[in-house]
Amino acid sequence: MDYLIFSFSLMLVYIGLAQLLHVQFGLLGIPNFGVVGFWGLGLYGTGVLYVSYDVPLVPAIIVASLIVAVVSYVLASMVLQRSGQAILAATLAFAAMVATLVVTEKQLTNGVQGLGTIGFPFGDLASRNVVYFGVLLAVVVALIWVSAKLRDSRMGRMMIAIRDNEELAASLGKDTAGTKRTVFVVTCALMGLLGGLTAPLHQFLVPYHLAPSLTFAVWIALVLGGKSHNLGAMIGVFATFGLFDILIETYAPVPAEQAIMLPNFKLFCYGVLLVMIIMFRPAGMLGEDRPRHRARADAAPANDTAVKEG
Amino acid sequence: MKLEAENLTKAYHQHEVVNIDKVAFGAKGLEGLIGPNGAGKSTLMGLLTRRIAPTSGRIRLDVGSGSRELNPLKSHEVARIGLIKTNQRIQGFDSLTIRDSLRLAVTSPRSEGFMSIFAGERDPEDVEERVSRLIEAFPFTDRNGYARSGGEKKLVDILRCLIAEPRLLLMDEPTAGLPDDITRTVMDIVRQKVADGKMRVVVVEHDLPLIWEYCDYVHFLSEGSILFEGAPEEVKSNRVVAEKYMGV
Numbered sequence: 343m344d345y346l347i348f349s350f351s352l353m354l355v356y357i358g359l360a361q362l363l364h365v366q367f368g369l370l371g372i373p374n375f376g377v378v379g380f381w382g383l384g385l386y387g388t389g390v391l392y393v394s395y396d397v398p399l400v401p402a403i404i405v406a407s408l409i410v411a412v413v414s415y416v417l418a419s420m421v422l423q424r425s426g427q428a429i430l431a432a433t434l435a436f437a438a439m440v441a442t443l444v445v446t447e448k449q450l451t452n453g454v455q456g457l458g459t460i461g462f463p464f465g466d467l468a469s470r471n472v473v474y475f476g477v478l479l480a481v482v483v484a485l486i487w488v489s490a491k492l493r494d495s496r497m498g499r500m501m502i503a504i505r506d507n508e509e510l511a512a513s514l515g516k517d518t519a520g521t522k523r524t525v526f527v528v529t530c531a532l533m534g535l536l537g538g539l540t541a542p543l544h545q546f547l548v549p550y551h552l553a554p555s556l557t558f559a560v561w562i563a564l565v566l567g568g569k570s571h572n573l574g575a576m577i578g579v580f581a582t583f584g585l586f587d588i589l590i591e592t593y594a595p596v597p598a599e600q601a602i603m604l605p606n607f608k609l610f611c612y613g614v615l616l617v618m619i620i621m622f623r624p625a626g627m628l629g630e631d632r633p634r635h636r637a638r639a640d641a642a643p644a645n646d647t648a649v650k651e652g
Numbered sequence: 653m654k655l656e657a658e659n660l661t662k663a664y665h666q667h668e669v670v671n672i673d674k675v676a677f678g679a680k681g682l683e684g685l686i687g688p689n690g691a692g693k694s695t696l697m698g699l700l701t702r703r704i705a706p707t708s709g710r711i712r713l714d715v716g717s718g719s720r721e722l723n724p725l726k727s728h729e730v731a732r733i734g735l736i737k738t739n740q741r742i743q744g745f746d747s748l749t750i751r752d753s754l755r756l757a758v759t760s761p762r763s764e765g766f767m768s769i770f771a772g773e774r775d776p777e778d779v780e781e782r783v784s785r786l787i788e789a790f791p792f793t794d795r796n797g798y799a800r801s802g803g804e805k806k807l808v809d810i811l812r813c814l815i816a817e818p819r820l821l822l823m824d825e826p827t828a829g830l831p832d833d834i835t836r837t838v839m840d841i842v843r844q845k846v847a848d849g850k851m852r853v854v855v856v857e858h859d860l861p862l863i864w865e866y867c868d869y870v871h872f873l874s875e876g877s878i879l880f881e882g883a884p885e886e887v888k889s890n891r892v893v894a895e896k897y898m899g900v
Binding site for chain 2: 488491492494495496497498499500502503505506507509510511512513514515516517518519570630
């Protein structure tokens with residue numbers, strides 16, 4: 343039971359990350375391939391503060407997120423106005439740097455031996471992992487809700503305009519560089535926050551957690567679900583992490599000899615799914631959604647057709 | 653409202669495309685900028701809106717309360733002090749409907765911050781009204797949908813700039829790709845806005861009858877320099893213009 347709660351908690355973290363990536367890439371067009379770096383900096387930042395400096399968990403998470411904000415601001419100032427490929431390479435490199443530093447800076451992170459233990463908050467409540475799951479759920483629901491509001495807002499419309507044609511948006515007076523930087527910093531800091539919230543789940547932090555596979559898992563989930571759809575991130579994580587890591591690994595009656603092949607089979611399935619989606623449904627399973635509250639004029643087609651070509 | 657350039661030059665690999673001692677736009681209401689192909693008209697437009705960096709020279713925008721040096725500004729800052737340009741080549745936001753595109757243009761950047769995420773209503777009533785009024789003046793295939801043809805996209809590009817009501821609007825070949833009757837409707841709206849004192853306009857065009865009909869003042873550009881300026885009648889009867897451009 344505890345393992346299941348752990349799996350579902352981790353799934354919520356994945357959904358949260360994919361949702362933030364939806365804002366960065368789906369709405370604003372920033373190809374962030376360093377998700378694990380921002381998340382990992384939050385994770386290890388929290389861990390180091392908590393274990394080595396005896397900072398309580400909540401302030402540790404907040405400080406770690408702020409550190410991620412500062413770091414992502416510096417990164418944003420350097421690369422965001424360059425081409426998509428440059429951003430992709432730079433963020434990927436950033437994640438690799440975080441992973442490497444965690445191994446080499448032993449006096450802070452205890453290197454490959456691992457850093458621990460980080461306990462759940464809520465004292466000695468018996469079902470504190472369940473309560474913690476509730477906290478994660480609230481955070482992720484809030485993220486999804488705010489990004490739905492964002493998509494339907496004036497700011498969201500401007501972000502979509504920047505994604506479609508940045509130069510044109512700037513020529514209309516929109517501060518494209520400033521908007522991209524601000525949104526990137528806020529969403530990266532939130533990835534760091536999710537990283538900090540992951541620390542009590544893992545309890546014991548090892549550099550293995552910072553492998554790029556997390557970035558790819560989140561990207562695959564987002565592309566599968568629909569990068570520009572507000573619920574695409576969630577559906578994508580259900581279809582990948584939920585289906586394989588939870589359902590099949592926990593419940594499928596796979597004989598022990600074959601069980602060892604499961605992780606490879608999982609990657610194989612991800613690959614096939616990804617290729618099929620890109621070939622047959624490039625916008626993802628859910629496609630692209632449109633703003634909800636269309637204003638009066640949009641909703642009422644009226645007698646428009648009669649005037650056509652008038 | 654006056655846009656002034658002094659000693660403005662732009663060279664690509666030592667080849668000078670624009671070389672202007674002094675020119676002022678926006679003093680006369682609706683102005684035209686004409687010249688043969690390759691005269692440097694589009695380059696000049698790009699220089700004026702800071703989309704192209706000049707090789708040398710100064711550009712200043714006089715906004716009544718004082719003058720602003722444009723050289724150090726970024727392109728969105730130029731737009732914010734009131735200088736916007738329509739595009740010669742088709743530009744657009746593929747994911748925005750015609751209405752959204754116009755709403756975007758009319759919305760002030762100040763009200764597009766984080767607070768707008770939690771605003772109850774996305775666009776105020778007066779924005780909706782202005783957008784509807786403008787859209788209904790034109791026969792779009794789908795007024796509530798997306799711009800379909802190249803012509804519709806070009807029209808949306810122009811309407812975006814019109815609805816934003818900059819102090820000075822530069823129109824780069826607005827007739828290219830548009831049917832005659834649409835061009836006339838656009839130019840009538842432009843003339844009305846100029847007459848109401850809402851904005852000043854500079855039109856770059858090859859369609860000379862349109863220039864003669866609508867413009868109050870015409871600049872003639874050839875080989876990168878302003879060769880003649882004056883009222884349409886003067887320009888029409890000028891010998892230099894006739895030789896260099898109209899091929900008489």
